[in-house]
Amino acid sequence: MEKKEQKKRSKTEIILITVGVLFIVCMLVLPLISVVTNSLKEGIQFYFQSLASEYVVSALGVTLLATVIVVVVNTFFGIMAAWLLTKFSFRGKHILATLIDIPFSISPVIAGLAFLMTFGRLGWAGKYIEKINEALGTDIKIVFAIPGVILATIFVTFPFVSREIIPVLNAQGKEEEEAATLMGASGFRIFRKITLPHMKWALLYGIILCTARALGEFGAVNALSKTRGETFTLPLEIDALYLSGSADSITAAFAVSSLLVIIAVLVLVLRNFVEYKSKKKGKA
Amino acid sequence: MYVEMKDIEKHYGDFKASDHVNFGIEKGKLVALLGPSGSGKTTILRMLAGLENPDSGDILIDGKRINDIPAAKRDIGFVFQNYALFRYMTVFDNIAFGLEVQKVPKAQIKERVMELIQLTGLSGMEKRYPSQLSGGQRQRVAFARALAPNPQVLLLDEPFAAIDAKVRTELRNWLKDMIHKVGITSIFVTHDQDEAVEVADEIIITNHGRIEQTGTPMEIYKTPETPFVAQFIGKSTVVSHYEQLNGFDSVAGASQAVIRPEFVRVSKSGRLEQYMSAAEEGTVEEVVFRGNHLELTINIKGISIKAERSLEKDPVSVGEKVQVLIYRLYIFDENRTYLMENSAMQENDVFYI
Numbered sequence: 001m002e003k004k005e006q007k008k009r010s011k012t013e014i015i016l017i018t019v020g021v022l023f024i025v026c027m028l029v030l031p032l033i034s035v036v037t038n039s040l041k042e043g044i045q046f047y048f049q050s051l052a053s054e055y056v057v058s059a060l061g062v063t064l065l066a067t068v069i070v071v072v073v074n075t076f077f078g079i080m081a082a083w084l085l086t087k088f089s090f091r092g093k094h095i096l097a098t099l100i101d102i103p104f105s106i107s108p109v110i111a112g113l114a115f116l117m118t119f120g121r122l123g124w125a126g127k128y129i130e131k132i133n134e135a136l137g138t139d140i141k142i143v144f145a146i147p148g149v150i151l152a153t154i155f156v157t158f159p160f161v162s163r164e165i166i167p168v169l170n171a172q173g174k175e176e177e178e179a180a181t182l183m184g185a186s187g188f189r190i191f192r193k194i195t196l197p198h199m200k201w202a203l204l205y206g207i208i209l210c211t212a213r214a215l216g217e218f219g220a221v222n223a224l225s226k227t228r229g230e231t232f233t234l235p236l237e238i239d240a241l242y243l244s245g246s247a248d249s250i251t252a253a254f255a256v257s258s259l260l261v262i263i264a265v266l267v268l269v270l271r272n273f274v275e276y277k278s279k280k281k282g283k284a
Numbered sequence: 285m286y287v288e289m290k291d292i293e294k295h296y297g298d299f300k301a302s303d304h305v306n307f308g309i310e311k312g313k314l315v316a317l318l319g320p321s322g323s324g325k326t327t328i329l330r331m332l333a334g335l336e337n338p339d340s341g342d343i344l345i346d347g348k349r350i351n352d353i354p355a356a357k358r359d360i361g362f363v364f365q366n367y368a369l370f371r372y373m374t375v376f377d378n379i380a381f382g383l384e385v386q387k388v389p390k391a392q393i394k395e396r397v398m399e400l401i402q403l404t405g406l407s408g409m410e411k412r413y414p415s416q417l418s419g420g421q422r423q424r425v426a427f428a429r430a431l432a433p434n435p436q437v438l439l440l441d442e443p444f445a446a447i448d449a450k451v452r453t454e455l456r457n458w459l460k461d462m463i464h465k466v467g468i469t470s471i472f473v474t475h476d477q478d479e480a481v482e483v484a485d486e487i488i489i490t491n492h493g494r495i496e497q498t499g500t501p502m503e504i505y506k507t508p509e510t511p512f513v514a515q516f517i518g519k520s521t522v523v524s525h526y527e528q529l530n531g532f533d534s535v536a537g538a539s540q541a542v543i544r545p546e547f548v549r550v551s552k553s554g555r556l557e558q559y560m561s562a563a564e565e566g567t568v569e570e571v572v573f574r575g576n577h578l579e580l581t582i583n584i585k586g587i588s589i590k591a592e593r594s595l596e597k598d599p600v601s602v603g604e605k606v607q608v609l610i611y612r613l614y615i616f617d618e619n620r621t622y623l624m625e626n627s628a629m630q631e632n633d634v635f636y637i
Contacts (some may be wrong), residue, residue, distance in 0.1 A: 173369035178335060183382035183433065184356035193381075197372035 005026045035261055037253035043090045050252035051259065055229045058239035060259075063144060066233060067214040074210050078161025079203070082196070085162075086169035087177060103158050111155045112223025119143050119151075144226050149233060152220035155211045164206030165199045172198050201278030210276060216260060234260055285333070285344075286311035286469050287437055292341035294327055301327040302338065303493035309471065309486070314463050316484035317473045320516070324493040325473045329439050332471065333362050333508040343434060361430030361468075363440040367422050369414040375401070375425050376410040382433040400428040404462070410495070420455055427459070433467065438463070440472035444479060456483050476486075477517055479507070487515055511616035514542040521590045524528045528585050529610060531562045531628030538615040538622065548591040550580060550607040552598055556607045562628035568600050582608055 007015075040047055050056065085097055103111065117123045119142040126143075135142055142148045172195075180190045196203075218235040225231040228240055234256060241253035285308030294302035301324045309315050317325040330336040332343060334355030344349050350358055370378050379400055383393045401410055404424040414422055423443060430438055444452050460483045463470045474480050480487050481501040483604065489496040489504065496516075497509045508514040515522055526541035527534035539588075556563055569588065570581035578593045580600065591608070593600065600606055612625045 048367075175366060176370055177366050179362065179364060179368040179429075180370070180381065181336070182333060182355050182362050184385045186383070186385075189385065194370055194372070202557070 004257065017091050035254055037099065038251065039258040041254075042248070042251050046251065047255045047258075048249075050255040052250075053252070054173065055232070055237055055240075056234075056252075056256055058229045059210045059232045059256075062149065062231060063215060063233040066146070066150045066153050067211060069150050070157055070214045071207060071211050073154055075161050075203070075207055076160055078159055078206060078210075079165065082162040082165040082169055082199075083191070086166055087174060087195075100159050100162055108152075108156050108219030109223055112152050112220035114147060115155070115220075116143055116223055119148065143224055146231055148224035149231055151167050151223050153214050153217050156217050156220045157210045160213060161206035161212040164209065165202045166189050168199045168202040169195065179183075181205060185221070201274060204269065205278070206275050208267055208271050212264060215263055215267075285309060286313075286346055287471070288342075288344040289328065289332075290342040290344070292328075292331065292338045292343070294324075294331065294336065294338050300493045302331070305341070305493070307488055307495055307498055309469060311469050312467055313485045314460065314470045314483065315472075315486045315488060316480035317471060317488050317490060318477060318480040319490035319496075321475055322491040325475075325490045326441060327493075328490070329441055329473050331441055333360050333566065334358050335362075357434045359433075361433070361435035361438040363426045363430050363438070363443055365442040366446050367426035367622065368412075369422060369425055369429070371414050373418070374411050374413060375406060378414070378425055379429045379432050386433060397428075400432055403466075404428045418451075420451050423447065423455060427462065431468070436469070438470040440470065442474060443472055443623075444474070444476070452479075464495065470509065476601075485531070489516065491516070508614060508621050510619065511540075511542075511621055514614045514621045515614055517626045518544045519590060520544055520628075521588070523587050523589065523613070525587065526613060526615060527543055528587065529562050531610070531626035532613065532624060533627065535615055535622070535624070537617040540616060541624070542614040542616070542621075543589050543610065545579070545590050545592040547595075547611045547613060548582075548589060549610070549611070550582065550591045550593055550600070551607045552600065553605050553607060556609065559562060559609055559629050562626050563607045563609045566606055568602050568604045568606055571600065571602055582606065584608060 003228065025156070050077065080098075081100055085093060085100075118125050120126050121143075123143075129140055129142060132138070140147070176194050177190050180194055183191070216235055218239070221233055222236060222239075225233065225236060227236070232240065238253050238260075240257045241249045241256065287309040289305050289307055292302045292305040294300075303324075305324075305328060317328055319325045327336060331338050332351075338351070343545055354459070370381065371610070373381070376397055379397045380393050385394060387392040388396075396540070397410070401407055401596075404427060406421065406424055406428065409417065409421065414425065417425065423446075442454060447455060456479060484501060486499065487501055487504050488498045491512045497504055497513045499507075504513060505517055508517060514520065520542045521544075523541045523543055524539060526532050531543075550566075551563075553565075564584045565637075566584040568580055568581050572579040572581075574592075577595060578599070580591045580593055582589055589608075589610075609629075610626055611629065612623060613622050614621050616622070
């Protein structure tokens with residue numbers, strides 16, 4: 001009897017489940033399935049053929065290169081920012097904490113345009129880059145080149161790592177660090193032996209989120225990357241294929257999309273694994 | 285004096301955490317910093333450790349001024365309130381940490397850590413993590429970790445706060461014995477007077493950032509020097525109009541008095557044999573069972589006082605008229621406390637002889 005009663009669901013529960021499932025199926029699952037089915041419309045051979053095209057390979061290269069650099073840079077600065085914000089107190093700390101979140105609230109396109117206006121020919125930093133190039137005989141380009149793509153992606157994905165580890169470091173408090181300091185441990189030893197083991201899983205989680213976001217960034221990169229086959233990333237390439245309008249290229253766009261979907265799913269699996277691991281660790 | 289603070293001042297914004305703090309502690313003593321929360325006791329401890337810096341004044345250990353010596357070089361062991369054990373390290377690694385930082389050879393570290401594990405009764409637990417230990421065991425690890433580098437002074441911040449009441453008494457004795465065995469000069473912070481009285485050789489009482497009184501537990505108990513100490517120590521009841529009580533005369537300037545339960549004897553009506561003239565008649569207002577005794581609230585001429593009654597004696601009930609004998613009380617003015625004996629009793633004494 002008791003068990004039966006427990007299994008009986010309340011009306012609210014039934015409604016919530018129905019709405020939730022319907023919403024996710026309509027908004028997420030169906031569109032993703034259509035990406036996969038569309039990509040295979042012309043057969044598996046065409047699918048691989050479109051993935052092997054010169055533009056796509058180049059875009060994949062640019063995307064991976066940018067992602068690796070972005071993740072490394074953001075992990076480094078993310079850890080530094082989180083460490084600074086949680087373990088030290090100084091004037092303007094709250095302002096800094098808010099500034100870190102700006103990329104979350106600003107449209108990526110604006111971020112891209114901001115870089116364009118800074119490093120482009122009309123921007124204030126553009127002149128200095130020209131001067132450096134003249135003086136050193138180099139040909140550094142930021143806007144409409146890969147450095148621009150990387151900068152824009154860094155901007156957009158900056159908060160992910162620090163936002164994940166700040167709560168963990170806050171919860172840990174300062175006492176363990178203080179104890180270690182009293183015993184004469186250097187800042188680096190404290191970080192390696194006490195802080196890092198503590199935030200390990202949160203850090204990994206932040207890195208995964210940052211990777212996922214960096215792979216798929218469109219808006220900010222779009223403003224700074226205009227050369228197909230050279231500086232285009234996968235999302236830009238998909239856009240270009242789709243906009244070119246022919247039936248073949250639309251199918252190709254879906255094929256490339258499916259590549260990103262697969263990567264996204266892999267990242268999700270990894271994310272859940274990490275979450276599971278960190279929870280288990282937390283209980284021990 | 286081994287550990288000394290001279291005229292220390294410390295502010296946090298407008299808040300005065302230390303106000304002309306002066307005290308000295310002899311080598312090898314176990315001293316309690318006792319006071320209500322916010323009285324500045326933890327600030328004193330943290331300044332000694334070097335975790336905070338005083339605005340002015342000198343801190344001395346063994347005659348040397350240590351104000352400008354960084355925390356890590358002060359040779360001080362610190363036990364944090366919640367122990368702050370390194371949760372991703374085993375018991376062994378926790379205790380070894382300070383020695384590893386000092387680059388002591390591995391074999392020596394092992395020897396010292398095992399010695400401390402033995403001493404603190406943690407044998408067999410060296411591979412456990414802090415989360416796998418009980419509160420008492422964690423305290424032992426924290427204690428061993430603080431002692432490992434052989435510090436000159438040991439500081440403990442509320443060492444019993446994180447432990448449940450049942451084990452606390454046991455651990456007090458353990459810690460007291462252990463500190464005396466090791467012979468290290470130790471200072472601990474507490475807001476619990478029982479803890480301070482039981483564990484410490486000497487007590488420093490703090491209030492509003494000032495030191496109110498320093499002395500052995502007995503001295504502080506018997507001769508409180510300031511109104512604050514008189515009220516803070518013991519189960520004290522503050523009374524105005526004490527001059528209305530039998531045998532106590534008004535003293536100019538001192539308008540209030542403190543009465544402790546042990547100064548009061550309660551007898552059932554008509555059972556009092558001596559000092560009839562010194563006794564008061566009172567009404568029992570409240571009876572609370574405290575486990576091993578009864579706590580009574582008695583109203584005498586509109587003045588409420590607390591008294592204790594043994595369970596061995598005939599019980600009294602609320603509303604009952606009783607005879608109350610007040611042996612003595614502390615009267616105080618703004619700055620000082622005076623002990624005042626019941627004059628009616630003394631006269632009676634003379635009469636009897």
